[in-house]
Amino acid sequence: MSALHSLRRHPFDVEAHFDFSLVLGYALPAPALTPLLPPGLELDQVGDFGFLAVALVQTRNLRPAGWPRALGQDFFLSGYRVFARLRDRPSIRGLRILRSDANSRIMTWSGNLFTRYSYELCRASVVRSGRRIKVEVDGPASLQVEADLRPAQQPPPGSPFHDLKEARRFAGPLPNTFGWEPETRSLVIVGSVRTNWEPIPVSIE
Template sequence: MLAFLKNHPFAVEAFFESSLVLTYALPVSVLEPLIPPQLELDIFQDQWAFIAIAIVKTRNLRPKGFPAFMGNDFVLTGYRVFVRYTNSVGKRLRGLYILKSETDSKKMEFFGNLFTHYSYTTTDISITGEDDMVTVRSVASGLNITVDTGAEAALPAGSPFADWKEARRFAGPLPFTFTCNEHSGEVLIIEGVRENWMPVPVSVLHSEAGFLNTPALQGALLANAFIIRQIPYYWKKGKMDLWKR
């Protein structure tokens, strides 16, 4: 029963006030050990794989179809690897594999871990804005990020992308999220649906992320950064697929 509950048994909707995403490039050999065998990395130029930090300010998050007043407002942080999965009928899907999830709410931690496999923990994260500046801070998670959303943004120094058009492919949202059972070979697929997803490049003035301070992930190159504002979003009920080895 508990296992079934964790498999996204119903659709969920929310309004995204903002979604700030910083994407980092690492050699394929660094990220390959972090994903299960059912998945493969989404690779750029035969050498780069990507890990992203997404900080999302949600409003009225609730089961789809419930009235908005029954929802709750949360900040959600996800650490995700860009991956591909070939399903049981041979269709290749681009999506995300979640390494870790955080929230500013014990309530979200409880229900998030009841209905997903995303391993939520509660942290002291906050998002503040003044003029065109957006700042994300968390002492517990080692997050200290400041971006300028108003200036014409250049790609971060050292980015493997030649321009924003090339980077746009990795600016999401990748429609699918995958959770894998390595023993049974089953893959849980959750599809996200959105409207008017227009990522705006931002200039990163400062970025610290404790998650990237592990020995394996040190040296990650900031590849792109963007923000999306004021969009409705929902996640469909999870679907189980049996991986063909």
């Protein structure tokens, strides 16, 4: 096993502050998402639907745990992930990371050195005005989204969720991310802990 191979197993803890995390959730027919999962995982479903999420995050002071904040990195991050469970232990839920973008060369380099989250460089613009936020990402996976930050009262039309309480299970935080190590054909499970995390349902345009 090479040193580089070992490094990509998340060799140290990190900590950061999120100014915001705007997560776009998409319900898709399970057969469309199942091929994206490696062996050992199954979709976290509601009925016949699985779920893909795009997280848009403004990150502050990301650094190895215990390091001074002054040594941390500030950057915008977008992550594409599928909600999944361990097949043999379905009570263990988490996110299978498909790919990631960051507007920092340091982050894309270090992210690809220490993880398998497939970082690519992007440009990002975030504009907040009153109760609205507009995010634009220009890169391999470009997008533009505007959100009304006033709390939504019910799921959007066509949602597979009957109410917001049911939808809350897919709003995070989830305690695990799942990576696939092809060299050993094994899953790498990374745990996380969040504080002051209060998801609010919002409307997207």
